[in-house]
Amino acid sequence: MSTVDHAPQTSEAMAIPKQGLPVTIITGFLGSGKTTLLNYILSNQQGLKTAVLVNEFGEIGIDNELVIASDENMVELSNGCVCCTINEDLIEAVYKVLEREQKIDYLVVETTGLADPLPVALTFLGTELRDMTRLDSIVTMVDCENFSLDLFNSQAAQSQITYGDIIVLNKTDLVDEAEVDALEVRLRDLKTGARILRSKKAEVPLPLILSVGLFESDKYAPEDHDHSHDHDHDCAPDCQDPSHDHSHHGHDHHHHDHGHGKKYSSDHLEMDGFTSLSFRSDQPFSIRKFQYFLDNQLTPNIFRAKGILWFNESPKRHIFHLSGKRFSLEDDQWNGEKSNQLVLIGQNLDHDKIREQINHCLSLPSENKGKGFGKG
Numbered sequence: 007m008s009t010v011d012h013a014p015q016t017s018e019a020m021a022i023p024k025q026g027l028p029v030t031i032i033t034g035f036l037g038s039g040k041t042t043l044l045n046y047i048l049s050n051q052q053g054l055k056t057a058v059l060v061n062e063f064g065e066i067g068i069d070n071e072l073v074i075a076s077d078e079n080m081v082e083l084s085n086g087c088v089c090c091t092i093n094e095d096l097i098e099a100v101y102k103v104l105e106r107e108q109k110i111d112y113l114v115v116e117t118t119g120l121a122d123p124l125p126v127a128l129t130f131l132g133t134e135l136r137d138m139t140r141l142d143s144i145v146t147m148v149d150c151e152n153f154s155l156d157l158f159n160s161q162a163a164q165s166q167i168t169y170g171d172i173i174v175l176n177k178t179d180l181v182d183e184a185e186v187d188a189l190e191v192r193l194r195d196l197k198t199g200a201r202i203l204r205s206k207k208a209e210v211p212l213p214l215i216l217s218v219g220l221f222e223s224d225k226y227a228p229e230d231h232d233h234s235h236d237h238d239h240d241c242a243p244d245c246q247d248p249s250h251d252h253s254h255h256g257h258d259h260h261h262h263d264h265g266h267g268k269k270y271s272s273d274h275l276e277m278d279g280f281t282s283l284s285f286r287s288d289q290p291f292s293i294r295k296f297q298y299f300l301d302n303q304l305t306p307n308i309f310r311a312k313g314i315l316w317f318n319e320s321p322k323r324h325i326f327h328l329s330g331k332r333f334s335l336e337d338d339q340w341n342g343e344k345s346n347q348l349v350l351i352g353q354n355l356d357h358d359k360i361r362e363q364i365n366h367c368l369s370l371p372s373e374n375k376g377k378g379f380g381k382g
């Protein structure tokens with residue numbers, strides 16, 4: 007998880023409640039558009055100093071690079087799923103925001119695509135954060151093109167809808183309007199009373215999603231939940247969170263039980279069988295080989311991939327996204343050392359085989375000759 011600060015762009019501030027730092031949780035399945043919404047908020051929320059906490063599933067934090075205007079205020083926290091492995095890190099990160107010298111007006115928390123948002127919400131309600139923050143709403147992003155598949159494959163996708171105060175039907179450009187209408191009917195069935203919005207590239211009117219006071223905390227009674235940090239609970243199968251003995255540190259706020267009762271089981275990752283594979287290299291890929299990998303070796307159980315890519319044939323930095331069957335590669339500029347970073351997320355992945363396939367995409371030293379390395 008990382009925190010990022012953003013300076014106000016104008017002096018005109020939106021109405022801020024008097025008590026407690028307002029918090030919006032952005033959730034939604036893998037690739038649904040959470041980071042896109044976050045960036046949209048950061049670019050358009052005028053007059054407010056907004057801090058963001060971004061949590062990712064995967065060892066490499068690609069989002070750190072993709073959230074706009076990231077600066078020296080970034081704090082790296084453990085990877086994993088915020089809902090079940092880094093609850094305490096979340097509290098620590100919120101404290102860091104609250105303790106800043108420069109006052110923060112608003113906090114936006116982006117969960118991983120595999121997170122159940124309820125435990126995240128309960129972290130704000132069921133600890134002493136309750137007195138210092140005010141959970142404004144849970145915003146759930148939905149990928150209109152892939153939603154049926156997401157729901158089929160993941161219990162988390164279901165929870166994200168159940169606990170969404172606002173549901174944003176995103177990527178409406180990729181489906182017919184009739185499909186969006188049908189999806190909306192389906193969602194209203196799954197969740198009554200949510201505010202449902204539609205968007206392309208997460209462009210929603212911000213007053214409809216921020217400082218809306220839609221989260222109804224009286225519906226959630228944290229004391230009813232078994233929420234003390236009984237850290238023997240099962241984590242994600244590939245959880246490598248070094249803090250995972252969850253030894254207590256810092257503030258005395260660990261009286262809640264994270265034992266994961268029926269309502270928000272931490273074994274959702276295990277049940278859903280999702281794992282992530284991270285790849286890094288200081289060697290470039292060959293475009294031709296990477297293209298072959300995408301066209302012939304990507305299997306449908308790889309739901310999501312993202313990366314900062316370096317190709318032998320290009321001086322540019324390339325931002326790679328795969329979401330469902332669709333992928334994109336955007337050009338960008340290198341600022342520091344060139345390298346390859348790639349994260350793939352899916353169900354029942356054959357890690358060894360995929361790693362071998364990706365390794366095979368690396369350009370061989372003989373292919374690099376005369377290509378003007380380092381000139382980009």
Ligand SMILES: Nc1nc2c(ncn2[C@@H]2O[C@H](COP(=O)(O)OP(=O)(O)OP(=O)(O)O)[C@@H](O)[C@H]2O)c(=O)[nH]1
Pocket residue numbers: 034035036037038039040041042043118119147176177178179180205206207208310312327328329334
């Ligand atoms: N066509 C289309 N693409 C979109 C839209 N919104 C987002 N995307 C693209 O979808 C991909 C995933 O978007 P992100 O915002 O990174 O999704 P995310 O939910 O943060 O992804 P994870 O955090 O990895 O789960 C990116 O390539 C976006 O540019 C949209 O409305 N239409």
